[in-house]
Amino acid sequence: MRNPLSKKIIEIEPSGIRKFFDVANEMEDAISLGVGEPDFDTPWRIREEGIFSLERGRTFYTSNAGLQELRNEICKYLERKIHIKYDPKNETLVTVGGSEAIDVGLRCMLDPGDEVLIPQPSYVSYLPCTVMADGVPVVIPLQYENEFKLTVEDLEKYTTPKTKVLIMPFPNNPTGSIMTKEDLEPVAEFVKEHDLYVISDEIYSELTYSTQHVSIASLPGMRERTIVINGFSKGFAMTGWRLGYCCGPEAIIEQMIKLHQFAIMCAPTNSQYAAIEGLRNCEEEVEEMRKSYNQRRRFLMHEFARMGLECFEPFGAFYVFPSIQEFSMTSEEFATRLLNEEKVAVVPGTAFGECGEGFLRISYAYSLDDLKEALGRLGRFIQRLRNER
Template sequence: MIEPSYYLSNTVKSIKPSGIRKFFDLAASMEGVISLGVGEPDFVTSWSVREACILSLEQGFTSYTANAGLLELRNEISYYLRKITKTHYDANEEILVTVGASQAIDLALRAIVNTGDEVIVIDPSFVSYAPLVELAGGTPVLISTRGEEEFKLQPEALEEAITEHTKAIILCSPNNPTGTVLEKKELEKIAEIIEKHDLLVISDEIYAELTYDEEYASFVSIAGMRERTILVSGFSKGFAMTGWRLGYVAARKEFSQAMLKIHQYAMMCAPTMAQYAAIEALKNGLEDVDHMRKSYRQRRNLFVGSLNEIGLTCHVPGGAFYAFPSIKSTSLSSEQFAERLLLEEKVAVVPGSVFGESGEGYIRCSYASSLEQLQEALKRIDRFVKKL
């Protein structure tokens, strides 16, 4: 008999499973649960987008595409990015179509990180950032943020975290899990430090379409940042295409072509049918995106206002579809609160602690659910807090 653990990578053994999945799997095994846990739109992908996929199948477009993706799709991405970021990317050499934005982040890190390099991660952050840095051979350096400051990265904290080994920083605005949006003037202060220390930026802009109160500001639109930024985005959130697994990278060719080399060996290309669907989404799906954005904004206002009335203090998130209320007043840990809320009131949320130490004392609630479900969930949460 062999001992499997002997053969496993030490890095893989040291990485914890996703805390989000733990609660999602538990909720899925129970009846009558209202899930505010998984970050997924409750809208179905637009009909014209689904129809474009079906048509591609009927026409027999079932072969591999170019490794970088269909040129028509890359052209549409280039045109779209020029509209929303005011920045041009060459479709032939600077855009790569990936299997979701998650693969794009993985490729970016593997393309730039050497053993011993440090990559700054904002805490709390999306659960995959730090593990992907480790899998690439780097060291994640976490910068804590505070609820009192709406979990915004403070320039002085960034300056303090940089060492001679720092190579890059991962930014996400609008943010998962906090919904925080960094305004242009805040990005400019961060950019000054990035340039001063000659760092790279992986800018995860997957929630770019879901910005509610301020005009969306992409990091690549800040003076001097295009050349040192790897922009990551995709179709999952804003276009309600999570299951299609389609993302993209836009970066100067030295970075995008390095990522393409890894992509060629690891993945070959993104799914062909999904790429044809994405072309239609960019050409004719933006009205539906606008409709979804307005609906999420309405839900946000209801949900966050009600959480504050219940006594769970919550800043107004400027984007994405997450509320990140404090549960410190209950004297329970994030995990205790989430477990008891699920078992006693059948509402699934995610403990803030799974997103990093700065998330302890908070929970993440997705308001990408119907108004009826959100109202019922709020009743149950109110009842639970009053029992406490």
């Protein structure tokens, strides 16, 4: 029989994030610190509005671009948060999570052979989505010494005449790294000088701890070059509601809506009504969750220092990215032994790119009780490794 599958999809590796989580799920007394999902329930007001929308019979298709009322609230929210005005009618699209926006954006912006700069370590979808859009992924390895921030020096090494799009994955999954305004300004100048476009994935923008999030789109000359992607999964604890959005230049958003129309039709209707309530009335709940994550973040950094585990201090998202290079084993080997010997699941840094070798992603979107137990087991494991040397 003829092979029914495309060579492109066969050659794409599956995500490395779920592997250890799936094993831990079937292991008695295991603690998983591997999945990037808030442990909070969706705020009650949001859930109530979702329930009410169903009771009202709001179960029909919405506009392809999303409910106009929701798009209005998204634009008001972004104006408050990142100080950019977008037209809710022509510059805003509601998507099925931020991941759909990444996929649709790349497919609408790339011609075969166009190069996409992908800083790594970073979210696993950027590279395969580029490949499926017939683009050429160009990985920029970020450096621990720079706290995994993107620099102009990095860009100069990897930009060519074929480069068209730069992915900006900050606040970063898996490292927790952020880019301040001072960090972003030279990058923005480079982008303008080389006539590039930016896809700025800001899904963790509500979760920063040392300074307020700054979008590269807010810098002079960047609004017309940037697609801002965000959503409700992380900051609003709405992962299962599958709702994201993007804002950008009308010419790009118009084509993204067209592709979204053919592939998806529209995002879930009751999720859209629920999100309106979240944007209008749940900033206090979002702030309480952010404070709780910050408490957990500080606890992990304190425990790493106590056990002598090297880790730069992250100021965004809900991940830490400690180094395990002192143990002379791969990230995969370390994570496998930790799971088998201490029943703690973490994600090897290589799941987010080869330059993640020698690191682990640990999520602190878990209760303090779970974190304390898991860190106790990790400390015991590390001490045993040191005694083996």
